[in-house]
Amino acid sequence: PTTRNYEFTISEMTGAPDGFSKSMLVVNGQFPGPAIEANQGDRLVIKVTNALSDNRTTIHWHGLYQNGTVWYDGTASVTDCGIPPGDSLTYDFELGQFSGTTWYHSHYATQYSDGVTGPLIVYPTASAPSGFPTWDGDLIVHLTDVYHTFSAALVQQYLSGTGPTAPIILETPDSGAINGVGQYDGSTNYFNFDLAPNKTYRLRLIHTGSAAQIRFSVDYHPLTIIEVDGTLVEPYDVVGLTLLVAQRYSVLITTNQTAGNGSYWIRSDLISPVTVDGTTSEVLGVITYTGENSTSVPTATSDPGVPGSNLADMDVSQLTPAVVDTPPDRTRFYQVDFAIGATSTGGTIAQINGTSWSPLQGTATLLQVAGNTSYAAEGSSVEGGNQLIITEDSIETVDILLTNTGAGDHPFHLHGHRPWIMGFGTGTYDGQDLTPSNPLRRDTFTVPSGGWLMLRYVSDNPGPWTLHCHIAWHMEAGLLMQVNSLPSVTAGLNIPSDIASQCAA
Numbered sequence: 189p190t191t192r193n194y195e196f197t198i199s200e201m202t203g204a205p206d207g208f209s210k211s212m213l214v215v216n217g218q219f220p221g222p223a224i225e226a227n228q229g230d231r232l233v234i235k236v237t238n239a240l241s242d243n244r245t246t247i248h249w250h251g252l253y254q255n256g257t258v259w260y261d262g263t264a265s266v267t268d269c270g271i272p273p274g275d276s277l278t279y280d281f282e283l284g285q286f287s288g289t290t291w292y293h294s295h296y297a298t299q300y301s302d303g304v305t306g307p308l309i310v311y312p313t314a315s316a317p318s319g320f321p322t323w324d325g326d327l328i329v330h331l332t333d334v335y336h337t338f339s340a341a342l343v344q345q346y347l348s349g350t351g352p353t354a355p356i357i358l359e360t361p362d363s364g365a366i367n368g369v370g371q372y373d374g375s376t377n378y379f380n381f382d383l384a385p386n387k388t389y390r391l392r393l394i395h396t397g398s399a400a401q402i403r404f405s406v407d408y409h410p411l412t413i414i415e416v417d418g419t420l421v422e423p424y425d426v427v428g429l430t431l432l433v434a435q436r437y438s439v440l441i442t443t444n445q446t447a448g449n450g451s452y453w454i455r456s457d458l459i460s461p462v463t464v465d466g467t468t469s470e471v472l473g474v475i476t477y478t479g480e481n482s483t484s485v486p487t488a489t490s491d492p493g494v495p496g497s498n499l500a501d502m503d504v505s506q507l508t509p510a511v512v513d514t515p516p517d518r519t520r521f522y523q524v525d526f527a528i529g530a531t532s533t534g535g536t537i538a539q540i541n542g543t544s545w546s547p548l549q550g551t552a553t554l555l556q557v558a559g560n561t562s563y564a565a566e567g568s569s570v571e572g573g574n575q576l577i578i579t580e581d582s583i584e585t586v587d588i589l590l591t592n593t594g595a596g597d598h599p600f601h602l603h604g605h606r607p608w609i610m611g612f613g614t615g616t617y618d619g620q621d622l623t624p625s626n627p628l629r630r631d632t633f634t635v636p637s638g639g640w641l642m643l644r645y646v647s648d649n650p651g652p653w654t655l656h657c658h659i660a661w662h663m664e665a666g667l668l669m670q671v672n673s674l675p676s677v678t679a680g681l682n683i684p685s686d687i688a689s690q691c692a693a
Protein backbone atom coordinates (compact mmCIF):
# COMPACT_ATOMS: atom_id res chain seq x y z
CA PRO A 189 0.00 0.00 0.00
CA THR A 190 1.08 3.53 -0.82
CA THR A 191 0.40 6.74 1.05
CA ARG A 192 -0.86 9.38 -1.34
CA ASN A 193 -0.73 13.02 -0.32
CA TYR A 194 -2.90 15.74 -1.77
CA GLU A 195 -3.45 19.40 -0.97
CA PHE A 196 -6.84 20.83 -1.78
CA THR A 197 -7.75 24.49 -1.50
CA ILE A 198 -11.42 25.39 -1.70
CA SER A 199 -11.95 28.85 -3.13
CA GLU A 200 -14.32 31.16 -4.95
CA MET A 201 -13.89 31.65 -8.67
CA THR A 202 -15.73 33.06 -11.65
CA GLY A 203 -16.12 30.32 -14.21
CA ALA A 204 -18.17 29.50 -17.29
CA PRO A 205 -18.45 25.74 -17.71
CA ASP A 206 -21.28 26.12 -20.24
CA GLY A 207 -20.19 29.51 -21.62
CA PHE A 208 -22.21 31.54 -19.10
CA SER A 209 -20.05 33.33 -16.56
CA LYS A 210 -21.04 32.64 -12.95
CA SER A 211 -19.80 32.43 -9.37
CA MET A 212 -18.33 29.07 -8.51
CA LEU A 213 -16.70 27.30 -5.59
CA VAL A 214 -13.88 25.04 -6.73
CA VAL A 215 -11.03 22.79 -5.66
CA ASN A 216 -7.53 24.04 -6.59
CA GLY A 217 -9.00 26.59 -9.00
CA GLN A 218 -10.37 23.96 -11.34
CA PHE A 219 -13.69 22.43 -12.34
CA PRO A 220 -14.02 19.49 -12.08
CA GLY A 221 -11.61 19.22 -9.17
CA PRO A 222 -8.43 17.13 -9.54
CA ALA A 223 -8.98 13.39 -9.94
CA ILE A 224 -7.78 11.17 -7.12
CA GLU A 225 -6.57 7.77 -8.33
CA ALA A 226 -5.39 5.15 -5.88
CA ASN A 227 -5.28 1.45 -5.21
CA GLN A 228 -7.48 -0.35 -2.75
CA GLY A 229 -5.67 -0.47 0.59
CA ASP A 230 -3.76 2.79 -0.02
CA ARG A 231 -3.76 5.53 2.56
CA LEU A 232 -4.97 8.97 1.48
CA VAL A 233 -3.71 12.03 3.31
CA ILE A 234 -5.51 15.09 2.00
CA LYS A 235 -5.01 18.49 3.50
CA VAL A 236 -8.06 20.60 2.74
CA THR A 237 -7.72 24.36 3.21
CA ASN A 238 -10.76 26.57 3.31
CA ALA A 239 -9.99 29.76 1.36
CA LEU A 240 -13.65 30.86 1.22
CA SER A 241 -14.36 34.31 2.59
CA ASP A 242 -17.28 33.51 4.86
CA ASN A 243 -18.39 29.90 4.64
CA ARG A 244 -17.30 26.69 6.24
CA THR A 245 -16.60 23.70 4.04
CA THR A 246 -15.98 19.94 4.13
CA ILE A 247 -15.04 17.21 1.70
CA HIS A 248 -17.03 13.97 1.72
CA TRP A 249 -15.55 10.90 0.02
CA HIS A 250 -18.72 9.48 -1.46
CA GLY A 251 -19.06 5.72 -1.15
CA LEU A 252 -15.98 5.14 1.01
CA TYR A 253 -16.56 3.15 4.19
CA GLN A 254 -14.34 5.15 6.59
CA ASN A 255 -14.30 2.14 8.89
CA GLY A 256 -12.68 3.34 12.11
CA THR A 257 -12.35 6.91 10.80
CA VAL A 258 -15.96 8.13 10.74
CA TRP A 259 -14.70 11.63 11.66
CA TYR A 260 -13.21 11.92 8.15
CA ASP A 261 -16.54 11.25 6.44
CA GLY A 262 -16.79 15.01 5.92
CA THR A 263 -20.50 15.40 6.62
CA ALA A 264 -21.19 18.74 8.26
CA SER A 265 -23.34 18.49 11.40
CA VAL A 266 -23.06 14.70 11.47
CA THR A 267 -19.35 13.82 11.55
CA ASP A 268 -17.85 17.33 11.86
CA CYS A 269 -18.80 21.01 11.93
CA GLY A 270 -17.12 22.14 8.73
CA ILE A 271 -13.66 23.68 8.31
CA PRO A 272 -13.90 27.37 9.27
CA PRO A 273 -12.68 29.95 6.71
CA GLY A 274 -8.90 30.28 6.81
CA ASP A 275 -8.50 26.90 8.51
CA SER A 276 -7.61 23.49 7.25
CA LEU A 277 -8.22 19.85 8.10
CA THR A 278 -6.07 16.90 7.07
CA TYR A 279 -8.23 13.93 6.17
CA ASP A 280 -6.22 10.76 6.73
CA PHE A 281 -7.78 7.38 6.02
CA GLU A 282 -7.31 4.02 4.39
CA LEU A 283 -9.12 2.85 1.29
CA GLY A 284 -10.64 -0.27 2.74
CA GLN A 285 -13.44 -2.27 1.21
CA PHE A 286 -14.42 0.06 -1.62
CA SER A 287 -13.00 -0.20 -5.11
CA GLY A 288 -14.36 1.27 -8.32
CA THR A 289 -15.64 4.60 -9.52
CA THR A 290 -16.71 7.34 -7.17
CA TRP A 291 -16.24 11.02 -6.41
CA TYR A 292 -15.66 13.53 -3.66
CA HIS A 293 -17.68 16.64 -2.93
CA SER A 294 -18.36 19.27 -0.32
CA HIS A 295 -20.99 18.12 2.16
CA TYR A 296 -21.63 21.54 3.61
CA ALA A 297 -25.09 22.84 2.63
CA THR A 298 -25.38 22.89 -1.19
CA GLN A 299 -21.76 23.94 -1.82
CA TYR A 300 -21.08 21.07 -4.18
CA SER A 301 -23.72 22.44 -6.57
CA ASP A 302 -21.40 25.43 -7.08
CA GLY A 303 -18.51 23.20 -8.22
CA VAL A 304 -16.75 21.52 -5.27
CA THR A 305 -16.66 18.05 -6.87
CA GLY A 306 -14.08 15.75 -8.40
CA PRO A 307 -13.54 12.11 -9.45
CA LEU A 308 -12.16 9.46 -7.10
CA ILE A 309 -11.06 6.19 -8.68
CA VAL A 310 -9.98 3.19 -6.61
CA TYR A 311 -8.35 0.32 -8.49
CA PRO A 312 -9.18 -3.07 -6.96
CA THR A 313 -6.66 -5.47 -5.47
CA ALA A 314 -8.75 -8.51 -6.43
CA SER A 315 -8.80 -9.53 -10.06
CA ALA A 316 -12.07 -9.53 -11.96
CA PRO A 317 -13.92 -12.86 -12.26
CA SER A 318 -12.60 -15.07 -15.05
CA GLY A 319 -14.08 -14.27 -18.42
CA PHE A 320 -14.84 -10.67 -17.39
CA PRO A 321 -14.23 -8.29 -20.30
CA THR A 322 -11.02 -6.31 -20.52
CA TRP A 323 -10.30 -2.85 -21.95
CA ASP A 324 -7.43 -0.89 -23.42
CA GLY A 325 -8.03 2.54 -21.95
CA ASP A 326 -9.73 3.97 -18.87
CA LEU A 327 -11.46 7.37 -19.02
CA ILE A 328 -13.30 9.53 -16.50
CA VAL A 329 -16.57 11.16 -17.54
CA HIS A 330 -17.69 13.70 -14.93
CA LEU A 331 -21.32 14.62 -15.64
CA THR A 332 -23.34 17.38 -14.07
CA ASP A 333 -26.24 19.75 -14.37
CA VAL A 334 -25.32 23.44 -14.20
CA TYR A 335 -27.10 26.31 -12.42
CA HIS A 336 -26.34 29.91 -13.24
CA THR A 337 -27.60 31.14 -9.88
CA PHE A 338 -25.43 30.58 -6.82
CA SER A 339 -26.83 27.58 -4.94
CA ALA A 340 -27.29 29.38 -1.62
CA ALA A 341 -29.69 31.76 -3.37
CA LEU A 342 -31.51 28.93 -5.14
CA VAL A 343 -31.96 26.97 -1.95
CA GLN A 344 -33.17 30.01 -0.08
CA GLN A 345 -35.84 30.60 -2.72
CA TYR A 346 -36.70 26.92 -2.82
CA LEU A 347 -37.16 26.61 0.94
CA SER A 348 -39.03 29.87 1.43
CA GLY A 349 -41.16 29.73 -1.69
CA THR A 350 -40.15 33.30 -2.49
CA GLY A 351 -38.65 32.60 -5.87
CA PRO A 352 -39.97 33.93 -9.14
CA THR A 353 -41.64 30.58 -9.92
CA ALA A 354 -43.13 27.61 -8.12
CA PRO A 355 -40.67 25.68 -5.94
CA ILE A 356 -40.36 22.66 -8.20
CA ILE A 357 -39.22 24.91 -11.03
CA LEU A 358 -36.34 26.14 -8.91
CA GLU A 359 -34.79 22.71 -9.14
CA THR A 360 -34.44 23.26 -12.85
CA PRO A 361 -30.88 23.50 -14.11
CA ASP A 362 -29.85 25.97 -16.79
CA SER A 363 -27.71 23.44 -18.62
CA GLY A 364 -25.19 20.67 -18.01
CA ALA A 365 -21.55 19.79 -18.59
CA ILE A 366 -19.36 16.84 -19.53
CA ASN A 367 -15.94 16.99 -17.86
CA GLY A 368 -16.61 20.64 -17.11
CA VAL A 369 -17.72 21.70 -20.61
CA GLY A 370 -21.29 22.43 -21.71
CA GLN A 371 -23.21 24.52 -24.19
CA TYR A 372 -25.57 27.29 -23.27
CA ASP A 373 -27.20 29.63 -25.74
CA GLY A 374 -25.41 28.40 -28.81
CA SER A 375 -21.96 27.89 -27.28
CA THR A 376 -20.07 25.35 -29.41
CA ASN A 377 -17.41 24.19 -27.00
CA TYR A 378 -17.34 20.45 -26.56
CA PHE A 379 -15.28 18.20 -24.35
CA ASN A 380 -13.42 15.92 -26.76
CA PHE A 381 -11.95 12.45 -26.29
CA ASP A 382 -9.52 11.55 -29.06
CA LEU A 383 -9.46 7.72 -29.09
CA ALA A 384 -7.47 5.13 -31.03
CA PRO A 385 -9.61 3.13 -33.46
CA ASN A 386 -10.45 -0.52 -32.82
CA LYS A 387 -9.86 -0.33 -29.10
CA THR A 388 -12.12 -0.82 -26.12
CA TYR A 389 -12.42 1.95 -23.55
CA ARG A 390 -13.91 1.97 -20.09
CA LEU A 391 -15.87 5.16 -19.55
CA ARG A 392 -16.38 5.86 -15.86
CA LEU A 393 -19.60 7.87 -15.71
CA ILE A 394 -20.08 9.92 -12.55
CA HIS A 395 -23.22 12.00 -11.99
CA THR A 396 -22.00 14.85 -9.82
CA GLY A 397 -25.03 17.06 -10.33
CA SER A 398 -27.73 18.36 -8.03
CA ALA A 399 -31.14 17.34 -9.38
CA ALA A 400 -31.51 16.37 -13.02
CA GLN A 401 -31.66 12.82 -14.27
CA ILE A 402 -29.12 12.31 -17.04
CA ARG A 403 -29.47 9.99 -20.01
CA PHE A 404 -26.06 9.06 -21.37
CA SER A 405 -25.31 7.61 -24.82
CA VAL A 406 -22.71 7.76 -27.58
CA ASP A 407 -24.02 7.96 -31.15
CA TYR A 408 -23.81 4.65 -33.04
CA HIS A 409 -21.97 2.87 -30.17
CA PRO A 410 -23.48 0.17 -27.99
CA LEU A 411 -22.48 0.54 -24.35
CA THR A 412 -21.63 -2.44 -22.15
CA ILE A 413 -22.34 -1.75 -18.48
CA ILE A 414 -19.76 -3.45 -16.22
CA GLU A 415 -19.80 -1.50 -12.95
CA VAL A 416 -22.46 0.09 -10.76
CA ASP A 417 -21.30 2.20 -7.77
CA GLY A 418 -18.26 -0.02 -7.21
CA THR A 419 -19.98 -3.35 -7.89
CA LEU A 420 -18.88 -5.29 -10.98
CA VAL A 421 -21.93 -6.49 -12.89
CA GLU A 422 -22.45 -9.05 -15.61
CA PRO A 423 -21.79 -7.27 -18.92
CA TYR A 424 -25.04 -5.73 -20.10
CA ASP A 425 -25.35 -4.13 -23.54
CA VAL A 426 -27.54 -1.07 -23.88
CA VAL A 427 -28.10 1.89 -26.18
CA GLY A 428 -28.19 4.37 -23.33
CA LEU A 429 -28.64 4.58 -19.59
CA THR A 430 -30.13 6.97 -17.06
CA LEU A 431 -28.14 8.11 -14.05
CA LEU A 432 -29.63 9.80 -11.04
CA VAL A 433 -27.65 12.23 -8.91
CA ALA A 434 -24.51 10.66 -7.37
CA GLN A 435 -24.80 7.35 -9.20
CA ARG A 436 -21.87 5.91 -11.14
CA TYR A 437 -21.65 3.39 -13.95
CA SER A 438 -18.72 2.10 -15.98
CA VAL A 439 -19.50 1.29 -19.59
CA LEU A 440 -17.27 -0.19 -22.29
CA ILE A 441 -17.31 1.18 -25.80
CA THR A 442 -15.38 -0.10 -28.79
CA THR A 443 -14.12 2.36 -31.39
CA ASN A 444 -14.98 0.20 -34.37
CA GLN A 445 -17.94 1.96 -35.94
CA THR A 446 -18.02 2.54 -39.65
CA ALA A 447 -21.23 4.55 -39.66
CA GLY A 448 -20.79 8.24 -38.96
CA ASN A 449 -17.61 10.07 -39.92
CA GLY A 450 -15.08 9.10 -37.27
CA SER A 451 -16.50 11.77 -35.01
CA TYR A 452 -19.41 11.04 -32.67
CA TRP A 453 -21.59 12.87 -30.19
CA ILE A 454 -21.51 11.92 -26.55
CA ARG A 455 -24.93 12.78 -25.18
CA SER A 456 -25.57 13.63 -21.55
CA ASP A 457 -29.13 14.86 -21.84
CA LEU A 458 -30.97 16.25 -18.88
CA ILE A 459 -34.31 14.50 -18.77
CA SER A 460 -37.63 14.41 -16.95
CA PRO A 461 -38.75 15.10 -14.27
CA VAL A 462 -36.88 18.38 -14.66
CA THR A 463 -36.98 20.36 -17.84
CA VAL A 464 -34.32 22.74 -18.89
CA ASP A 465 -34.30 26.47 -19.33
CA GLY A 466 -34.46 27.48 -22.97
CA THR A 467 -35.19 25.15 -25.79
CA THR A 468 -32.88 22.22 -25.40
CA SER A 469 -31.95 19.68 -22.80
CA GLU A 470 -29.08 18.44 -24.91
CA VAL A 471 -25.60 18.38 -23.38
CA LEU A 472 -22.94 17.23 -25.81
CA GLY A 473 -19.35 16.06 -25.98
CA VAL A 474 -17.36 14.50 -28.80
CA ILE A 475 -15.42 11.28 -29.41
CA THR A 476 -13.13 11.32 -32.42
CA TYR A 477 -11.13 8.38 -33.72
CA THR A 478 -7.45 9.27 -33.95
CA GLY A 479 -6.07 9.29 -37.46
CA GLU A 480 -9.43 8.73 -39.10
CA ASN A 481 -10.35 11.35 -41.59
CA SER A 482 -12.59 12.84 -38.94
CA THR A 483 -14.12 16.25 -38.93
CA SER A 484 -13.83 18.02 -35.61
CA VAL A 485 -17.58 18.07 -35.04
CA PRO A 486 -19.92 15.14 -35.72
CA THR A 487 -22.40 15.51 -38.52
CA ALA A 488 -25.37 13.74 -36.86
CA THR A 489 -28.10 16.28 -36.23
CA SER A 490 -30.35 13.99 -34.21
CA ASP A 491 -29.62 10.96 -32.07
CA PRO A 492 -29.17 7.99 -34.44
CA GLY A 493 -29.13 5.46 -31.57
CA VAL A 494 -27.36 2.23 -32.49
CA PRO A 495 -28.63 1.43 -35.99
CA GLY A 496 -29.21 -2.22 -36.78
CA SER A 497 -29.23 -3.40 -33.17
CA ASN A 498 -32.20 -4.45 -31.11
CA LEU A 499 -30.69 -3.11 -27.90
CA ALA A 500 -32.72 -0.96 -25.52
CA ASP A 501 -31.92 1.43 -22.69
CA MET A 502 -30.80 0.11 -19.32
CA ASP A 503 -33.42 -1.48 -17.09
CA VAL A 504 -32.10 -1.21 -13.52
CA SER A 505 -33.75 -4.49 -12.55
CA GLN A 506 -31.50 -6.29 -15.06
CA LEU A 507 -28.24 -5.31 -13.32
CA THR A 508 -26.71 -8.49 -11.88
CA PRO A 509 -23.54 -8.62 -9.76
CA ALA A 510 -20.75 -10.51 -11.52
CA VAL A 511 -19.82 -12.13 -8.21
CA VAL A 512 -22.59 -13.44 -5.96
CA ASP A 513 -22.45 -11.64 -2.62
CA THR A 514 -25.22 -13.00 -0.41
CA PRO A 515 -26.29 -10.84 2.55
CA PRO A 516 -26.80 -12.30 6.01
CA ASP A 517 -30.40 -12.81 7.21
CA ARG A 518 -32.13 -9.79 8.60
CA THR A 519 -32.38 -9.27 12.33
CA ARG A 520 -33.92 -5.78 12.39
CA PHE A 521 -36.56 -4.05 10.31
CA TYR A 522 -37.58 -0.38 10.09
CA GLN A 523 -40.07 1.49 7.97
CA VAL A 524 -39.30 5.00 6.80
CA ASP A 525 -41.81 7.08 4.82
CA PHE A 526 -40.87 10.34 3.21
CA ALA A 527 -42.18 13.09 0.98
CA ILE A 528 -41.47 16.64 -0.07
CA GLY A 529 -44.27 18.95 0.96
CA ALA A 530 -45.28 22.57 1.24
CA THR A 531 -45.15 24.73 4.33
CA SER A 532 -48.14 26.87 5.30
CA THR A 533 -46.35 29.85 3.79
CA GLY A 534 -45.77 28.23 0.42
CA GLY A 535 -42.21 27.11 1.02
CA THR A 536 -40.79 23.61 0.78
CA ILE A 537 -40.11 21.12 3.55
CA ALA A 538 -39.26 17.44 3.50
CA GLN A 539 -40.62 15.02 6.02
CA ILE A 540 -39.07 11.69 6.88
CA ASN A 541 -41.10 9.72 9.44
CA GLY A 542 -42.54 13.01 10.58
CA THR A 543 -39.16 14.66 11.14
CA SER A 544 -37.34 17.15 8.98
CA TRP A 545 -33.60 17.38 9.36
CA SER A 546 -31.78 20.62 9.80
CA PRO A 547 -28.08 20.96 10.60
CA LEU A 548 -26.97 21.11 14.23
CA GLN A 549 -25.24 24.30 15.28
CA GLY A 550 -21.91 24.14 17.10
CA THR A 551 -21.86 20.37 17.39
CA ALA A 552 -22.09 17.20 15.35
CA THR A 553 -23.90 13.94 15.93
CA LEU A 554 -20.51 12.25 16.28
CA LEU A 555 -19.59 14.41 19.27
CA GLN A 556 -22.97 13.70 20.86
CA VAL A 557 -22.44 9.97 20.38
CA ALA A 558 -18.91 10.19 21.77
CA GLY A 559 -20.23 12.15 24.74
CA ASN A 560 -22.93 9.53 25.26
CA THR A 561 -25.67 12.11 25.21
CA SER A 562 -29.26 11.44 24.25
CA TYR A 563 -28.72 8.33 22.19
CA ALA A 564 -31.08 5.45 22.31
CA ALA A 565 -30.45 1.89 23.34
CA GLU A 566 -29.95 -0.99 20.99
CA GLY A 567 -32.34 -1.36 18.13
CA SER A 568 -34.63 1.51 18.88
CA SER A 569 -35.54 4.28 16.52
CA VAL A 570 -35.59 7.69 18.09
CA GLU A 571 -36.88 10.98 16.97
CA GLY A 572 -34.58 13.24 18.89
CA GLY A 573 -35.48 16.85 18.16
CA ASN A 574 -35.32 17.29 14.43
CA GLN A 575 -33.29 14.14 13.77
CA LEU A 576 -34.42 10.66 12.86
CA ILE A 577 -31.70 8.25 13.98
CA ILE A 578 -31.76 4.47 13.87
CA THR A 579 -29.33 3.16 16.47
CA GLU A 580 -27.88 -0.35 16.80
CA ASP A 581 -25.41 -1.05 19.57
CA SER A 582 -24.72 -4.58 18.40
CA ILE A 583 -23.90 -5.96 14.99
CA GLU A 584 -27.26 -6.46 13.34
CA THR A 585 -28.47 -7.03 9.81
CA VAL A 586 -30.83 -4.15 9.26
CA ASP A 587 -33.53 -3.78 6.64
CA ILE A 588 -34.93 -0.32 5.99
CA LEU A 589 -38.04 -0.05 3.85
CA LEU A 590 -38.08 3.41 2.30
CA THR A 591 -41.50 4.46 1.05
CA ASN A 592 -41.79 7.45 -1.24
CA THR A 593 -45.27 8.79 -0.64
CA GLY A 594 -44.84 11.66 -3.08
CA ALA A 595 -44.08 12.13 -6.75
CA GLY A 596 -40.66 12.01 -8.34
CA ASP A 597 -37.79 9.53 -8.10
CA HIS A 598 -35.36 10.11 -5.22
CA PRO A 599 -31.72 8.95 -5.32
CA PHE A 600 -30.98 7.97 -1.71
CA HIS A 601 -27.41 7.51 -0.49
CA LEU A 602 -26.21 5.64 2.60
CA HIS A 603 -22.82 6.75 3.86
CA GLY A 604 -20.24 4.28 5.14
CA HIS A 605 -21.76 1.25 3.44
CA ARG A 606 -22.66 -0.33 0.13
CA PRO A 607 -26.04 -1.77 1.08
CA TRP A 608 -27.76 -4.62 -0.67
CA ILE A 609 -30.84 -3.57 -2.62
CA MET A 610 -33.31 -6.26 -1.58
CA GLY A 611 -36.18 -5.04 -3.74
CA PHE A 612 -38.05 -2.03 -5.07
CA GLY A 613 -41.29 -1.31 -6.84
CA THR A 614 -44.23 0.98 -7.27
CA GLY A 615 -47.06 1.35 -4.77
CA THR A 616 -46.54 0.20 -1.21
CA TYR A 617 -44.87 -2.87 0.21
CA ASP A 618 -45.75 -4.60 3.46
CA GLY A 619 -42.14 -5.08 4.48
CA GLN A 620 -42.01 -8.88 4.44
CA ASP A 621 -38.51 -10.28 4.28
CA LEU A 622 -37.20 -10.49 0.72
CA THR A 623 -34.70 -13.09 -0.41
CA PRO A 624 -33.34 -12.20 -3.85
CA SER A 625 -30.70 -14.70 -4.94
CA ASN A 626 -28.08 -12.17 -6.08
CA PRO A 627 -28.98 -8.68 -4.89
CA LEU A 628 -27.07 -5.67 -6.23
CA ARG A 629 -24.97 -3.68 -3.78
CA ARG A 630 -24.77 0.02 -4.44
CA ASP A 631 -24.48 3.13 -2.33
CA THR A 632 -26.90 5.38 -4.27
CA PHE A 633 -30.25 3.83 -5.16
CA THR A 634 -33.45 5.12 -6.67
CA VAL A 635 -36.63 5.08 -4.60
CA PRO A 636 -39.21 5.28 -7.36
CA SER A 637 -41.92 7.90 -7.57
CA GLY A 638 -44.84 6.73 -5.42
CA GLY A 639 -42.92 3.54 -4.69
CA TRP A 640 -40.62 1.78 -2.26
CA LEU A 641 -37.15 0.31 -1.90
CA MET A 642 -35.80 -2.09 0.71
CA LEU A 643 -32.13 -1.85 1.59
CA ARG A 644 -30.06 -4.05 3.88
CA TYR A 645 -26.86 -3.19 5.73
CA VAL A 646 -24.83 -4.65 8.57
CA SER A 647 -24.32 -2.30 11.51
CA ASP A 648 -20.63 -3.17 11.91
CA ASN A 649 -19.17 0.22 10.99
CA PRO A 650 -19.05 2.38 14.12
CA GLY A 651 -20.38 5.92 13.86
CA PRO A 652 -23.30 8.01 12.70
CA TRP A 653 -23.88 7.76 8.95
CA THR A 654 -26.32 9.75 6.92
CA LEU A 655 -29.02 8.23 4.75
CA HIS A 656 -30.39 10.99 2.56
CA CYS A 657 -31.78 12.03 -0.77
CA HIS A 658 -28.82 13.25 -2.85
CA ILE A 659 -30.87 15.88 -4.71
CA ALA A 660 -29.13 18.88 -3.21
CA TRP A 661 -32.32 20.89 -2.69
CA HIS A 662 -34.10 17.96 -1.04
CA MET A 663 -31.34 17.39 1.49
CA GLU A 664 -31.48 21.07 2.41
CA ALA A 665 -35.25 20.74 2.79
CA GLY A 666 -34.58 18.08 5.43
CA LEU A 667 -34.68 14.78 3.55
CA LEU A 668 -31.92 13.25 5.67
CA MET A 669 -31.76 10.74 8.52
CA GLN A 670 -28.96 8.86 10.23
CA VAL A 671 -28.02 5.32 11.12
CA ASN A 672 -25.91 5.22 14.25
CA SER A 673 -23.96 1.99 14.50
CA LEU A 674 -22.20 0.70 17.62
CA PRO A 675 -22.25 3.93 19.65
CA SER A 676 -20.38 2.26 22.53
CA VAL A 677 -17.55 1.44 20.18
CA THR A 678 -17.63 4.95 18.67
CA ALA A 679 -17.41 6.50 22.14
CA GLY A 680 -14.20 4.55 22.77
CA LEU A 681 -12.49 5.66 19.54
CA ASN A 682 -9.83 8.30 19.49
CA ILE A 683 -11.61 11.16 17.74
CA PRO A 684 -9.04 13.71 16.53
CA SER A 685 -9.18 16.92 18.55
CA ASP A 686 -9.54 18.92 15.29
CA ILE A 687 -13.15 17.84 15.08
CA ALA A 688 -14.13 19.17 18.50
CA SER A 689 -12.12 22.37 18.00
CA GLN A 690 -13.85 22.98 14.65
CA CYS A 691 -17.18 22.74 16.39
CA ALA A 692 -16.08 25.11 19.13
CA ALA A 693 -14.68 27.65 16.66
Ligand code: C2O
Nearest residue numbers: 248250434601654
Ligand atom coordinates in the same frame (compact mmCIF):
# COMPACT_ATOMS: atom_id res chain seq x y z
CU1 C2O B 1 -22.40 12.15 -1.99
CU2 C2O B 1 -24.11 12.43 1.67
O1 C2O B 1 -23.17 12.31 -0.11
